[in-house]
Amino acid sequence: MRLNGGIHLDGDGICSTVSSMILIQNVTSIINDNVAGYNKVGYQRKVPVISSFAEFIGPHAVSENKDEEIGRIKITKNPLDFVLACKGYFQTQTPNGIKLTRDGRFKLDKDGNLLTLENHKVLSRDGAPIKFEKIPRSVDDIRITKDGLIQFKDAEKLKIHNIGFISAVSADGERIKNVSVKQGYIEESNVSLPEEVFNVLPLRRSFTVNRELFKIQNEALTKLLQELGKV
Numbered sequence: 001m002r003l004n005g006g007i008h009l010d011g012d013g014i015c016s017t018v019s020s021m022i023l024i025q026n027v028t029s030i031i032n033d034n035v036a037g038y039n040k041v042g043y044q045r046k047v048p049v050i051s052s053f054a055e056f057i058g059p060h061a062v063s064e065n066k067d068e069e070i071g072r073i074k075i076t077k078n079p080l081d082f083v084l085a086c087k088g089y090f091q092t093q094t095p096n097g098i099k100l101t102r103d104g105r106f107k108l109d110k111d112g113n114l115l116t117l118e119n120h121k122v123l124s125r126d127g128a129p130i131k132f133e134k135i136p137r138s139v140d141d142i143r144i145t146k147d148g149l150i151q152f153k154d155a156e157k158l159k160i161h162n163i164g165f166i167s168a169v170s171a172d173g174e175r176i177k178n179v180s181v182k183q184g185y186i187e188e189s190n191v192s193l194p195e196e197v198f199n200v201l202p203l204r205r206s207f208t209v210n211r212e213l214f215k216i217q218n219e220a221l222t223k224l225l226q227e228l229g230k231v
Contacts, residue, residue, distance in 0.1 A: 042103030043189035071190035125165040
C-alpha cells in the first residue's frame, strides 16, 4: 500500500499469496485424482505441469499430462479380458464419439457384438464394430492372438473363425504397428501410492507457509486501515 495524496493498494503481496495457494490446491487436486484412481482398471496417472510463467498466469498455470507407462498386470483367466502389453489404447464407439481406453474388460451381447462394461462397441482395426456373426457356445472358445486377431473355435464344424483385428492406437489415434495383446489379464492403474504421498508432502508445507504469510499480510493491512480510519 502506498500513500501519495491518496490510498493505493499494491496487490502483489496478498494477491500473489492467494494465487499461490490456489495453484497448490489445483496441483493437489490432480494428485488426489491419482489416489482415487489407484484401484481403477486401466487408469493412467495424471502428471501436473506448471507453466514457467506461473507468477503471471496464476491459478491457470496448471495443466496435466498422462503417464502412459503400462500399469500393474493382473491375471483373471477370463477369455474376454484383454491387455495391451504395450503403450496404446483400445478404441470404442460411444454416443459422444470414439473413446480411447486401456480397460480391456469386454463382453458379448445377444447379437454377437463385442462390448465394454459400459455397453460401448469395441472397434476393429478398420474402424467397424467387432461382431461375431455366429455366437460361440462358450467364451472359452474365443482366442486373441498376440497381434490382436480375434478368433473362435466352432466345435460343431471343427473350424476356426477369424473375427477381425482389435483396434490398438496411440493417444493421437495413430495405428500401432507392433501390437502385443494378452488374453485373460486386466491392467490395473499405473499409480504408485508412495510416490503420490511423497509428491503431496512439499505441497502441504508450501500451502501452510503461504497461509501463514497471508494471515500476516492480512493482519498488517487490517491494522493499517484501522489506523487510517482514526485520522
